[in-house]
Amino acid sequence: MSRLSRHSYIANRNINRGFSKTYFPNQILFKLQPGPKRHESYTEEEPTDQPLNIANPKSMDKKRTELKVSALRNGTVIDHIPADQSFQVVKMLNLDESSRQIYFGTNLDSAKYGKKGIIKITDKFFESEEISKIALVAPSATLIEIKDYDVTSKRKVHLPDSVEKIVKCFNPKCVTNNQEIDTKFYVTEDHKGNMKLACHFCEKTMGKESIDFF
């Protein structure tokens, strides 16, 4: 088994086992290569047998900064996930129960975000409802769709104005928790700029820490 496929195996195995963070070698990394203007490509670097120095990227040569796990033929990369939300994104998207091939990395160095998480899922393209979910826990995330090794779309997720049927109200006395009613929330901010969800029905607002998905 090559190193990359072994990593893939480990990642899949551990995801299926319900995530033990320590099982993930931090060298499970991948990066999109800029390709031709109209036709970005997703390429793969030869794997190295040496542990990767991700703590000090400047010390690495250019080639080593572009290391990555096996190329994705078809699927989606979720990049720029806040590191502390990486596991939450996996759980929320039920990736721990998925039979697809999934690559996962967290606490990776990022020039822009400090630390970040990244998830690569084969043969998966997200629906708008799932993208709304991602935006709620990882508003800085980037979605990269790949078809036949080419990047066909790359975009930032954005917070919707409202979300329906995907989040439970944290208020046990809310009518939605006591009758068969679809939930609806408005996405808003408090005076400190923190994202809040305001229940359409009970009007209570909850922060990210209280979000519980169906």
Added chain:
Amino acid sequence: MINLKNRSLVSITDYNKEEIIRILDIAEEFELNQRQHILNQHVIASLFFEPSTRTRLSFESAVQYLGGSVIGFASADTSSVRKGESLKDTILTVSNYSDLIVMRNPLDGSARYASEVSPVPIINAGDGANQHPTQCLLDLYSIRKTQGTLENIHIAMVGDLKYGRTVHSLVQALSLFGATFHFISPDSLKMPSSVKTWVKKAGLEYHQYTNMKDVMPMADIFYMTRVQGERFPDPLEYEKVKNLYILERSMLKDAKESMKVLHPLPRVNEITQDVDEDPRAYYFQQAKNGVYVRQALLAAILGLR
């Protein structure tokens, strides 16, 4: 022309400033001439899934002063809810028998849901700890009547600012009129940040205190609230704060002559009986104003004003 026909009232924010003023103007008309039989042949459903004295009786009184008929129940125990009927089914059924539904329900958000499934308009008479917009309208009516205006008043709100739904709605409504807010409460019952954000977004000032004395000279309205034991998850917390704010007549010596003491009632011990004799006590008139305001709402929503 402001037209409120068939417009449900679930939250005070459902009506804009002009619509609120319109309701208060109609209420003034009913205060001058209360018995007008304009609801002849109209049936109003009064669905109280939990007990209420003032709100239910003042609504039913408002309907009867206007010559309408009331059907309904005063407790969930005497309705099909006891058999397990859903709120949706109850609303859809009762809407077949009535022109408008007045509803109180212990679940937060139940009134919004009812207004979305009901073919007839809904007036929210209190949905759990969430909204009680008719109380807010009668508070506004009382403030305007006693101060001559709703613009730029200084209002002190005292007691349970965390769980008290009336103060939350009143802050939202008075924010439309440029009020300055003085919040007096123990730390454990402070005004929620969502309400304070509302004030900030309106570009208005609020100040927080733990003592009533400091605010007394500057307030136009002293809005007292009952610390509601039933809203406390921890009974020990309730015991700690239940007697912290008691307004006595002697404390009014520093207050403006024009200041008025309001209270949504029922009071327990937060206003001593001797305050009742002071001309600044206004809470019983305030409750009476509730009938005029509810008459105004019924008339406006049924398209009769």
